[in-house]
Amino acid sequence: MSDQTGTVRPVQGGRILVKGAHLLTQDPAIGDLVGDVLVEDGRISEVSQSIEVSGEVRVVDGSRKALLPGMIDTHRHAWQGAIRSLGPSWSYPQYRDHVQIGLGPYFEPEDVRIGNLAADLMALDAGITTVRDESHIMNSPEHSDAAIDAHWSSGIRCVFGHGWPSTEAESWQFGSDRHHPDDIRRVREQVLNDDTARVTLYAMLRGPELSTPEIACGDIATARELDLRISMHVGLGEWGVKQQAVRRLFGSGELGPDMTFIHCCTTTDEELRMMADHGATASVAAALEVFMPGLGQPATNRLLKAGIRPSLSVDVESAVSGDMFGVMRAALAYQQLLSAGVAGGMDTGKDLPTFDAADLLSFATIEGARACGIDDRTGSISPGKEADLILMSLSDPNLLPANDVASALVTGAHAGNVEMVMVAGRILKSEGRISGAEDIVDAAAASSRRVHRAAGLQIPTSD
Ligand SMILES: [Zn+2]
Incomplete structure (x- = not known):
């Protein structure tokens, strides 16, 4: 692990329930449905049309959104x-x-x-x-x-x-x-x-x-x-x-x-x-x-x-x-x-x-x-797999009306439609933002200048 400049700061892990999303599960045993997904201890614990849980849980509204494996x-x-x-x-x-x-x-x-x-x-x-x-x-x-x-x-x-x-x-x-x-x-x-x-x-x-x-x-x-x-x-x-x-x-x-x-x-x-x-x-x-x-x-x-x-x-x-x-x-x-x-x-x-x-x-x-070689751990929304999930907004202007969700995403989606990103149950992008990104952007610009200068190559500009 590194504590140097440029560490993405996760928003939250813990217990998460995504409710009412279009689930494109990529799991043939489950298929596609509108439903809920429960994440516990970094893993997908349940996928179903409706999940009710008690106790502490972060609920994410999935209506007019699509949930896919990352x-x-x-x-x-x-x-x-x-x-x-x-x-x-x-x-x-x-x-x-x-x-x-x-x-x-x-x-x-x-x-x-x-x-x-x-x-x-x-x-x-x-x-x-x-x-x-x-x-x-x-x-x-x-x-x-x-x-x-x-x-x-x-x-x-x-x-x-x-x-x-x-x-x-x-x-x-x-x-x-x-x-x-x-x-x-x-x-x-x-x-x-x-x-x-x-x-x-x-x-x-x-x-x-x-x-x-x-x-x-x-x-x-x-x-x-x-x-x-x-x-x-x-x-x-x-x-x-x-x-x-x-x-x-x-x-x-x-x-x-x-x-x-x-x-x-x-x-x-x-x-x-x-x-x-x-x-x-x-x-x-x-x-x-x-x-x-x-x-x-x-x-x-x-x-x-x-x-x-x-x-x-x-x-x-x-x-x-x-x-x-x-x-x-x-x-x-x-x-x-x-x-x-x-x-x-x-x-x-x-x-x-x-x-x-x-x-x-x-x-x-x-x-x-x-x-x-990691399909036993990720790649689909299947109970038991690690919770690598992305939530896409389907109500954004570029995706409306999203009648066929897969076609809408492939035809028109971009990074701006990715609302939430989770890796092993840790939320790394939330409400469309990645915390800690600014430091990386600045360091990347400086690194690009340095390697071009060292190589004796011109940094491309718009001029
Ligand atoms: Zn290559």
């Missing part, structure tokens, strides 16, 4: 939370040159801590209660510790991906012959060894797409020895087509249900079926993939055809907005192109299944929990 972003490079919106029209090589190679080496541990806090703050504000932080800024053990410390401070649920450094960034990707940093052992043994905690560890590996087959094999063995789940970026533009990482993992017998594959834009249909057959999960960063040329197009529909319901992710806030509403809308926009027959090369002329607003909400919640 959204789960399964892939965000949170360290970039304070260098937002640098390149909305960047190509993938431009992003790599500017951020990973240009700015990354100049991040001090404190910049990583502030960046992560800013990312968590934005996420919580927009109703994201779990972030999987793909942290490829492990420039030193102090960087790792600062990154993790921020997630404890913010109050968010975090699945922390120990990645590689941004120093000498080019040597760590695209054919790298360097093994994953050994500090992951220290982090596992001394920092994040409790897999039931609010912040848990997994291994963000480069796999056979970004490192040599021998290195990939060794890194996977290390992760499994440490009993860590694994993520990999695959299907990245032409490089993905050339490397066929999933096929290689299938061939070496390493493909498994502990793996989440991120992007999959140019992963072949056959590889997607291999993933499905082995219980692997996927993360589609639809907004980033649509906005940033060079990666390929969102694989949402092809994944569905292969039998995988994907999770969704933001990726980098240096190029796209950090909320899941934009990600859901980008996925829909691309599906429309696909239906119109003007989609990208991997999809053209194929008979692909489609998805709707309700599907997108499930991708953003329960499927995210599955991809992180």
Whole structure:
């Protein structure tokens, strides 16, 4: 825990009863209903049409509001939370040159801590209660510790991906012959060894797409020895087509249900079926993939055809907005192109299944929990799960009349409609406000100036 500048202050925990809300539970045994949810000791204890309780309880009026499980972003490079919106029209090589190679080496541990806090703050504000932080800024053990410390401070649920450094960034990707940093052992043994905690560890590996087959094999063995789940970026533009990482993992017998594959834009249909057959999960960063040329197009529909319901992710806030509403809308926009027959090369002329607003909400919640291996704890409004919940106002002008709640949220919602956010029963956003946010905003602005100056790069301005 940290008592430094930038700690989100929870409003209240305790016993909470939400009454009369539209419940989009994401639990097929319960379904959607207008009803009540009782939270006790940080967990959902009861879900029903009407709950009466005696004793001390905070009652939250849910009328004309929707209660959902908190959204789960399964892939965000949170360290970039304070260098937002640098390149909305960047190509993938431009992003790599500017951020990973240009700015990354100049991040001090404190910049990583502030960046992560800013990312968590934005996420919580927009109703994201779990972030999987793909942290490829492990420039030193102090960087790792600062990154993790921020997630404890913010109050968010975090699945922390120990990645590689941004120093000498080019040597760590695209054919790298360097093994994953050994500090992951220290982090596992001394920092994040409790897999039931609010912040848990997994291994963000480069796999056979970004490192040599021998290195990939060794890194996977290390992760499994440490009993860590694994993520990999695959299907990245032409490089993905050339490397066929999933096929290689299938061939070496390493493909498994502990793996989440991120992007999959140019992963072949056959590889997607291999993933499905082995219980692997996927993360589609639809907004980033649509906005940033060079990666390929969102694989949402092809994944569905292969039998995988994907999770969704933001990726980098240096190029796209950090909320899941934009990600859901980008996925829909691309599906429309696909239906119109003007989609990208991997999809053209194929008979692909489609998805709707309700599907997108499930991708953003329960499927995210599955991809992180935490669906026994979060991702749906189910009795016994930890109370990661968001309350959305349906009477705001931009959402009226909200006859179909899922469609209204996917079509029109933004962070301003998120009225209350709760993680494990602790209310972090209340009446539309996060307490403690101001300090983080100021620190983020200072950090952005510092890293740009240190890197000798101009801070973008409107002038
Ligand atoms: Zn990424």
